[in-house]
Amino acid sequence: MSRLQAGLDRLRPWLARALAIGRNITARIAGIDAVPLLISCADRIEASFRWTLRLGRHLLPRRGLGLTGALAWRCAAALGGIGMTAILVTGLSAKDEDQPRLASLALPSANPMAQGAATPRRPRQSATAEDWVAIPRPMAMFSLEASELGREAPSLETRRSQDGSRREDLLSFGSFAEPKAHLVLRLATGEGAAAGSRSFMVALVHDTAQRGHAIERSSAPIPTETRFGPLETADVVLGEGAESRSCVAFRTPPGEATFAMSGWWCAASKPSDRRQLTCLIDRLDLANAGADQELRAVFASSELKRQPGCAPPRLSASGRKTSWLDVDGNLPALRMKTASADPARPASEIRRNRDKPARRQP
Structure with a gap:
């Protein structure tokens, strides 16, 4: 040989x-x-x-x-x-035609271990539609409460990969055709959640086409800082038939992150801006992580990165609206009922009530 x-x-x-x-x-x-x-x-x-x-x-x-x-x-x-x-x-x-290439005439190595060591590890690509299985009755892992989104519960679509290592939750708030706030939020968890080699515009065209929308105009994506790290955001005009709306599209940049998000935000009356989007993402909470410790760690580490003005208001014990987990806020004073606060009735009034006969019922 x-x-x-x-x-x-x-x-x-x-x-x-x-x-x-x-x-x-x-x-x-x-x-x-x-x-x-x-x-x-x-x-x-x-x-x-x-x-x-x-x-x-x-x-x-x-x-x-x-x-x-x-x-x-x-x-x-x-x-x-x-x-x-x-x-x-x-x-x-x-x-x-392309220039012909000379095929390698080298024989494969007889040692499979050496061949495997020489082969570089390929990066994990984004999964195709055949790699996913829809979950019929999913349990919500995330919750988002904001006055801009109203009180209606969002529609939830969930799917997981064939091996169970990845999951995608699609939250949809409002309707695109109605003059209300509309938010589409796709949350991916697991290994390779942010993997992918497609550009921002190619991925956005693919996602909007699945929802029946078309991109009429778009700007170049720019980075926007959030509690979960930077996001790629772009001002877009989405169309569906004769209806068109100005929105802000976003996604997590491709990488090795185990938690990624993408979608678009369309405000109700005023034009959509990145400040609104940042506040909405800051109000995203983890409802049920199960045994996913990495996801718990991601949300726990991002708690200190919340924007001060974006936290949802909560009712305190005193009835005032305070920020959730407001570490620097003052605790309300406790109200205790003392004996001096309730004046004692005179003994003659108590004796009169005791001597008064009970009224018979007809």
Whole structure:
């Protein structure tokens, strides 16, 4: 096997040289102007055929071969033209094709461990539609409460991967056709949640097409900082039939993160801006993580990154609205009922109530 390998290594330069010569010949053929060549060849064929006819008249007992000179010359010219056209087409086709590559003649390694160590690890790509299984009765893992979204419960669509290592939750608030706030939030968890090689616009076109929308206009994506890290955001105009709305599209940049999000936000009356989107994302809470400790750690580490003005208001013990988990806020004073606060009634009033007979019921 080593001798065979050595022989193949010796032949490889010769094969490469032969391919280079073939490419040069093809390039030269393709660079030749075939029109003057066809004309000169046709003239030479005509002259040679006339000379042949003259010679045949002297040698053959009958006059020629039963063909006139003009007909014979036309047949010869047609045959020559067809041949040169075929050569020209072949040369041009070889020129347009990619350069041929020399296949590796090296034999595979006999040691599978060494071959596996030499092969680099491929990055995990985004899953296709066939890799997912829909969950019929999902349990909500995330919750989002905001006055902009109203009190209606969002629609929830959940699916998981075939091996159970990934999950996607699609939360949809409001309707695109109604003049209300509309939010589509796709949350991905698990290994390779942020994996993908598609650009921002290609991924957005794919996601909006699945919801029946079309992108009419779009700006270049810019980074926007949130409690879960930077997001790619862009101002877009989405259309659905005759209806169109100005929205802000967003997604987590591709990487190795185990928690990613994407979607678009369309405000109700005023134009959508990134400040509203940042506040909505800051109000996202984890309702049920199950045994996913990594997801718990992601939300726990992001608690300190909440924007002060974006936390949802909560009622305190004193009845005031305070921020959720407001560490710097003052605790309300406890109200205790003391004996001095309730004035004692006089003894004569108590004795009068005791001596008063009970009223009979009819």
